[in-house]
Amino acid sequence: MGLREFVLTRSINIFHVSSGSCNNCDIEILDALTPRFDLERFGLVLVGSIKHADIMLCTGSCNRLAVPIIKKLYETMPKPGFVVVYGACGCSRGLFKDSYNTLAPLDEIIPVDAYIPGCPPKPEATIAALVKLVGKVRAGKDIRS
Amino acid sequence: MTALLYIFAFLIFPGLLFSGSMGLLVGWIDRKVTARLQWRVGPPWYQNFLDLIKLALYKETLIPSGVSGAMFLGMPVLALTSATLVSTILFLINGSPRTGFIGDVIVVVYLLLIPAVALILGGFASANSLASLGSSREMKLMLSYELPFILALIVVIMKCGCAIRLGDIIMYQRSHGDIFMNPSGGISFFVMLICIQAKLGFVPFDMPEAETEIMAGAYIEYSGKALAIFKLARAVLLFVIPVFLITLYFGGIKLSLDGLVKAMIEYLLILILMIVVKNTNPRVRIDQAMKFFWGVVTVLALLSLALAYLGR
Numbered sequence: 001m002g003l004r005e006f007v008l009t010r011s012i013n014i015f016h017v018s019s020g021s022c023n024n025c026d027i028e029i030l031d032a033l034t035p036r037f038d039l040e041r042f043g044l045v046l047v048g049s050i051k052h053a054d055i056m057l058c059t060g061s062c063n064r065l066a067v068p069i070i071k072k073l074y075e076t077m078p079k080p081g082f083v084v085v086y087g088a089c090g091c092s093r094g095l096f097k098d099s100y101n102t103l104a105p106l107d108e109i110i111p112v113d114a115y116i117p118g119c120p121p122k123p124e125a126t127i128a129a130l131v132k133l134v135g136k137v138r139a140g141k142d143i144r145s
Numbered sequence: 146m147t148a149l150l151y152i153f154a155f156l157i158f159p160g161l162l163f164s165g166s167m168g169l170l171v172g173w174i175d176r177k178v179t180a181r182l183q184w185r186v187g188p189p190w191y192q193n194f195l196d197l198i199k200l201a202l203y204k205e206t207l208i209p210s211g212v213s214g215a216m217f218l219g220m221p222v223l224a225l226t227s228a229t230l231v232s233t234i235l236f237l238i239n240g241s242p243r244t245g246f247i248g249d250v251i252v253v254v255y256l257l258l259i260p261a262v263a264l265i266l267g268g269f270a271s272a273n274s275l276a277s278l279g280s281s282r283e284m285k286l287m288l289s290y291e292l293p294f295i296l297a298l299i300v301v302i303m304k305c306g307c308a309i310r311l312g313d314i315i316m317y318q319r320s321h322g323d324i325f326m327n328p329s330g331g332i333s334f335f336v337m338l339i340c341i342q343a344k345l346g347f348v349p350f351d352m353p354e355a356e357t358e359i360m361a362g363a364y365i366e367y368s369g370k371a372l373a374i375f376k377l378a379r380a381v382l383l384f385v386i387p388v389f390l391i392t393l394y395f396g397g398i399k400l401s402l403d404g405l406v407k408a409m410i411e412y413l414l415i416l417i418l419m420i421v422v423k424n425t426n427p428r429v430r431i432d433q434a435m436k437f438f439w440g441v442v443t444v445l446a447l448l449s450l451a452l453a454y455l456g457r
Contacts, residue, residue, distance in 0.1 A: 007199045011195040011198075035183055035184045038185040038187075040185065040187065041185075041188060043188055043192050047356075047361070048356045048360030048361045049361050049365040052372060054204075076207070078204045078207055
């Protein structure tokens with residue numbers, strides 16, 4: 001593990017995108033930052049602008065209106081950047097699988113690095129997924145970005 | 146030879162390297178105390194260094210399309226340069242109070258203003274509606290806090306027998322006692338403390354970069370190296386402004402063991418007071434801030450000015 005991998009995995013800024021979620025996942029993301037779990041210990045903070053972000057955390061079923069916005073946000077993110085899908089809707093469209101309004105799951109629109117299933121996922125699941133992503137980056141498997 | 150010494154002073158010792166790394170450490174104190182106040186553990190001491198290294202070395206620097214690149218990328222450099230210059234001037238004069246030039250207090254005040262101006266111009270240059278909103282708020286905030294800030298500074302200058310050299314202010318306090326101990330000095334220190342809270346963009350007055358409403362304000366389009374330089378400039382300012390206050394009100398930093406310890410304790414007290422105020426207050430609106438600064442705070446500053454005029 002070189003300096004690059006260490007720095008990239010110890011200083012993580014998360015930008016949170018909601019593509020038509022029911023707000024349950026969004027609140028659960030904030031729970032992971034509360035004193036009980038305190039993700040800032042590991043250098044993980046939520047940021048307000050995609051230009052400051054390292055991880056794009058996507059919630060929601062990714063409906064037709066959100067697709068161009070999500071593509072644009074992914075292109076705007078400074079590389080190296082990673083995409084994490086949060087919640088059942090984002091991973092597989094969940095309840096909205098047969099809806100006229102959701103055409104494809106998120107990983108068919110932009111490349112996805114980690115999945116966090118659940119409706120909503122627990123903060124422990126969030127932390128587990130981030131640990132897996134950190135392991136992936138430290139092993140040097142982030143060639144794409 | 147002196148030119149080389151000054152370049153060394155600007156780049157290494159009291160300048161960029163020293164004040165930058167001290168600023169990042171002080172930024173960690175800010176994050177750690179905030180975390181403890183919220184009953185969390187908080188990040189390790191090197192967290193801010195990692196953030197900066199990541200932005201500076203490993204992230205892309207994006208320039209929005211249709212934006213003047215020189216303006217957009219030049220402003221962070223301007224902010225960092227002037228903040229570093231303040232630190233260089235302050236520490237050199239604290240080291241040997243007989244040096245300096247007439248009017249260097251005024252130069253320091255203007256140099257402390259430049260990072261805010263650079264942020265305003267950078268925000269307007271980035272062609273983003275939220276950034277220009279942040280810039281306009283920053284401009285209004287600057288207009289409101291500069292008036293009491295300069296009035297409080299005039300109190301110090303008056304108490305020191307109209308000295309506009311930092312060296313004279315320090316020498317006066319070494320022979321006559323700290324200005325903070327006078328009634329007028331105490332009130333003007335309090336005014337100054339409120340003003341630097343706004344100058345540093347700390348919470349009751351952080352509407353220029355309100356994360357929850359305008360998404361980091363003027364910083365919104367900055368990424369990679371440009372953002373890193375802006376963050377470094379903020380860190381240097383966070384380190385340097387309390388030192389400026391110590392110079393004005395507590396007789397500067399004496400180069401002896403007990404002098405350094407005294408300066409350190411004063412520094413930490415000012416810093417922790419600012420952090421506690423930051424963590425126990427909600428954000429005010431921009432009109433409330435203007436009313437506050439031009440009302441209560443200016444009246445307090447005028448009161449201390451009157452007391453200073455009466456020789457108190």
